[in-house]
Amino acid sequence: IVMTQSPDSLAVSLGERATINCRSSQSVLYSSDNKNYLAWYQQKPGQPPKLLIYWASARESGVPDRFSGSGSGTDFTLTISSLQAEDVAVYYCQQYYSKPPYTFGQGTKLEIK
Amino acid sequence: EVQLVESGGGLVRPGGSLRLSCAASGFTFRNYWMSWVRQAPGKGLEWVANIKHDAAEKYYLDSVKGRFTISRDNAKNSLYLQMNSLRAEDTAMYYCARERRFYMDVWGKGTTVIVS
Numbered sequence: 001i002v003m004t005q006s007p008d009s010l011a012v013s014l015g016e017r018a019t020i021n022c023r024s025s026q027s028v029l030y031s032s033d034n035k036n037y038l039a040w041y042q043q044k045p046g047q048p049p050k051l052l053i054y055w056a057s058a059r060e061s062g063v064p065d066r067f068s069g070s071g072s073g074t075d076f077t078l079t080i081s082s083l084q085a086e087d088v089a090v091y092y093c094q095q096y097y098s099k100p101p102y103t104f105g106q107g108t109k110l111e112i113k
Numbered sequence: 114e115v116q117l118v119e120s121g122g123g124l125v126r127p128g129g130s131l132r133l134s135c136a137a138s139g140f141t142f143r144n145y146w147m148s149w150v151r152q153a154p155g156k157g158l159e160w161v162a163n164i165k166h167d168a169a170e171k172y173y174l175d176s177v178k179g180r181f182t183i184s185r186d187n188a189k190n191s192l193y194l195q196m197n198s199l200r201a202e203d204t205a206m207y208y209c210a211r212e213r214r215f216y217m218d219v220w221g222k223g224t225t226v227i228v229s
Contacts, residue, residue, distance in 0.1 A: 039216035041158075048208055048220040049150075049158060060218065092158055096215035100172035102148075102160040 001025050001095050005105035011113040018080040020108045022093035027073045030097060037097035040069055040078045043107075044089045052091075053078065080110075088112060115139035115219050117209045122224030129199050133224055135192040135209030140219075143167075143187035146212040149194050151205035152223075159205075162194065163212065177203075199228045 002025040012018040028037045036056035041049040051060045053069035056076055066081045080087055093105040121133040133149070148163040162173045162183040171183050182195040192209055204227050210217035 037215065041217075043158075048222055049217070050220070051216065051218045054214075054216045054218075090157075094158075094160075094216065100160065100163055101174050102163075102215070104158040104160070107157045 001028065001098055001103055003093055003095055003103050003105040005091075005093060005108045007108060008106065009109040009111065011111045012080075012083045013113045014085065015082050016113075018083050018087070018110055020078045020091050020093075020110070022071075022076040022078070022105050024074045024076075024095055024097075028095045028097035029073050036072055036076070037095055038069075038071075038076055039094045039096065040067075041092045041094065042087075042089045043092065049092065083110075083112070085112060115211075117211065117219055117221035119207065119209050119221045119224035122207065122226045124227045124229065125199055127200060127228055129228070130195070130197045131199065131226060133194040133196065133207055133209075133226070135194075135221060137190045137192065137209075137211070140211070142185075142190040146215070147185060147192045148210045148212055148217060149183060149192075150208045150210055150217070150220075151203075151226075152208070153202075153205045156205075161207070164192070196226070199226075201228050204228045 004023045006021045038056045040053040043049045057069045068079050070077050090107045116138045118136045149161040164171045164183045180198045184193045206223040208223045209221040211219040
């Protein structure tokens with residue numbers, strides 16, 4: 001499954017909304033449990049990735065509620081409702097629908113405008 | 114505290130071998146699938162391999178099949194990646210990650226492998 005993110009980079013003003021899109025080459029919605037097998041990660045410079053969202057919309061414990069995930073099937077969105085300076089990072093989507101290999105999107109670099 | 118600490122990276126010639134290790138602590142290691150994920154310099158994330166909690170199932174990225182072997186020692190709370198026949202394109206930061214229902218919820222800080 002190929003994961004494609006858009007845009008590749010994004011500059012947003014502090015306090016504004018940031019939206020990152022992710023599209024899968026085939027559906028990652030598993031019919032037996034009605035779950036979308038998609039996660040979002042944040043990677044800040046010099047740090048390992050950090051899990052933000054799983055099952056497309058479930059927020060990981062400790063993640064601020066300004067981060068939200070939505071979408072189903074093949075089209076997904078990560079939204080940061082009010083951008084903070086500490087949100088500057090590269091964001092990746094990942095599908096875990098199929099047996100491995102798991103695949104990631106190419107990443108979206110988020111900067112402050 | 115849940116923690117993963119990788120080690121074993123370094124500089125190696127093409128065709129050479131390295132064995133990466135990942136020491137887990139703060140959770141019941143034997144209950145989890147574990148993965149290796151790599152990131153080439155300035156590039157994105159690439160899943161490499163994973164292993165079931167009892168080592169009964171292992172999966173690999175096509176480009177490393179036959180060259181890399183993932184293993185684990187649940188008694189030692191450790192994950193390993195034996196890398197043989199290394200190529201320049203294997204140069205990357207290698208992360209150990211815990212899987213929770215197939216997504217990766219805990220990551221180590223990584224160990225650097227340079228093939229040159």
